[in-house]
Amino acid sequence: MGIEFVDLFNQWASSYDDTVAGKDPEYREVFEGYHDMLEELADLSLSPVIEFGVGTANLTRKMVDKNKVVIGIEPSEEMRRIAAMKCPEAAIYEGDFINYPSLQTPVQSIVSSFAFHHLKADEKIAALAKYYHQLEAKGQIIFIDTLFKDEDHKQTLIKNAEKAGFLNLAQDLQEEYYSCLEDLKEMFLTQGFEVSFKQLNKYAWLIQAKKGE
Numbered sequence: 001m002g003i004e005f006v007d008l009f010n011q012w013a014s015s016y017d018d019t020v021a022g023k024d025p026e027y028r029e030v031f032e033g034y035h036d037m038l039e040e041l042a043d044l045s046l047s048p049v050i051e052f053g054v055g056t057a058n059l060t061r062k063m064v065d066k067n068k069v070v071i072g073i074e075p076s077e078e079m080r081r082i083a084a085m086k087c088p089e090a091a092i093y094e095g096d097f098i099n100y101p102s103l104q105t106p107v108q109s110i111v112s113s114f115a116f117h118h119l120k121a122d123e124k125i126a127a128l129a130k131y132y133h134q135l136e137a138k139g140q141i142i143f144i145d146t147l148f149k150d151e152d153h154k155q156t157l158i159k160n161a162e163k164a165g166f167l168n169l170a171q172d173l174q175e176e177y178y179s180c181l182e183d184l185k186e187m188f189l190t191q192g193f194e195v196s197f198k199q200l201n202k203y204a205w206l207i208q209a210k211k212g213e
């Protein structure tokens with residue numbers, strides 16, 4: 001479910017760290033401040049953590065360096081191979097946001113960076129419903145992802161990408177399932193979470209949600 005992009009990630013895995021380092025001009029603004037953003041998320045996370053869409057384990061590495069116990073879930077075999085080399089201390093399993101091995105460990109934080117947009121709206125809701133039960137009473141969901149303030153903002157970012165000649169980025173912004181802020185807020189609220197949003201760069205937002213009282 002929601003893993004139709006896996007072939008693309010198997011192909012992207014070996015050059016992914018170059019992209020987040022800003023070597024691809026099309027995605028430079030998307031990942032601007034990447035390591036600082038992940039550092040902020042790593043600081044906020046409470047152990048034990050489940051991380052979805054681990055990729056090449058850049059966030060995993062930062063959380064483990066802060067002595068947090070991390071269970072990673074990643075659908076792409078090639079990403080898992082690189083992640084296991086970069087962060088052998090973390091247990092990284094095959095799976096996705098909704099289908100993942102059942103865990104006996106109490107979970108304090110569910111985290112993810114640049115991945116939740118791979119789920120369609122109904123899949124995002126199904127994942128949040130599952131996480132409400134997975135998390136301990138004071139547990140939190142902490143995500144970083146590209147968001148649009150609203151539909152007008154989405155169209156503006158797509159047009160600007162096209163004008164700059166960033167046609168792959170423009171296509172991604174149209175075809176992947178990036179949320180508008182109010183829609184995502186509603187999804188969290190209806191699943192029993194209190195949620196807050198903070199913009200981190202032109203595209204990325206920090207999303208923090210805790211179980212309502």
Ligand SMILES: C[S@@+](CC[C@H](N)C(=O)[O-])C[C@H]1O[C@@H](n2cnc3c(N)ncnc32)[C@H](O)[C@@H]1O
Nearest residue numbers: 002003009053054055076096097113114115118
């Ligand atoms: C843009 S990368 C982000 C990787 C890493 N979290 C980071 O911040 O650099 C997106 C990752 O999400 C994974 N992914 C794609 N669909 C997914 C799904 N349905 N559930 C979980 N992860 C998924 C991809 O394989 C890829 O590793």
